[in-house]
Amino acid sequence: MDRISWNEYFMAQSRLLSFRSTCTRLAVGATIVRDKRIIAGGYNGSIAGGDHCIDEGCYVIDNHCVRTIHAEMNALLQCAKFGVPASGADIYVTHFPCLQCCKAIIQAGIKTVFYAMDYKNHPYAIELFNKAGVKVEQVASLPITIGGNDEEKQKLVESLIGLLKENGLDETTAAYFDDKSKSLFHT
Numbered sequence: 513m514d515r516i517s518w519n520e521y522f523m524a525q526s527r528l529l530s531f532r533s534t535c536t537r538l539a540v541g542a543t544i545v546r547d548k549r550i551i552a553g554g555y556n557g558s559i560a561g562g563d564h565c566i567d568e569g570c571y572v573i574d575n576h577c578v579r580t581i582h583a584e585m586n587a588l589l590q591c592a593k594f595g596v597p598a599s600g601a602d603i604y605v606t607h608f609p610c611l612q613c614c615k616a617i618i619q620a621g622i623k624t625v626f627y628a629m630d631y632k633n634h635p636y637a638i639e640l641f642n643k644a645g646v647k648v649e650q651v652a653s654l655p656i657t658i659g660g661n662d663e664e665k666q667k668l669v670e671s672l673i674g675l676l677k678e679n680g681l682d683e684t685t686a687a688y689f690d691d692k693s694k695s696l697f698h699t
């Protein structure tokens with residue numbers, strides 16, 4: 513069994529949170545971490561009790577959905593709401609933060625931003641992070657998917673193994689791939 517790194521673990525947490533997103537435009541997750549402990553998390557969504565983009569459609573002004581609070585902001589606001597200091601903590605975000613979130617992250621005293629995917633990385637955001645001495649690092653994200661059509665995938669692999677057998681693949685090798693695919697797919 514491979515042991516995952518702390519970076520992979522916290523980014524996986526952000527990735528999981530992103531699956532809670534209610535905006536159809538982009539699903540983002542953010543996790544705030546201090547001393548290897550998760551202190552807050554957020555995803556992009558409406559205010560509590562508000563309409564969801566997934567139900568009502570996005571509320572778009574100037575090509576931006578104004579209904580949602582960004583994941584990073586939600587995570588920082590969770591700190592504010594429950595009185596948890598964000599100063600000196602790190603944040604793991606699935607996507608490079610927008611300019612507004614970048615400023616909030618700096619102002620809240622976050623010291624490192626770990627992000628998985630590039631997303632319109634604004635040069636001014638990079639400049640501000642540099643000036644504020646906030647470290648920005650891109651880290652790999654584990655391949656986490658939800659609702660991944662495992663049944664369909666397994667059937668496809670099964671039919672490929674069948675085809676290979678017809679074309680002379682020996683039983684032992686075929687059985688190995690068969691077992692392996694069954695252990696990989698959660699059907």
Ligand SMILES: [Zn+2]
Binds near residue numbers: 536537577
């Ligand atoms: Zn939206």
Ligand SMILES: [Zn+2]
Binds near residue numbers: 582583584611613
């Ligand atoms: Zn943002």
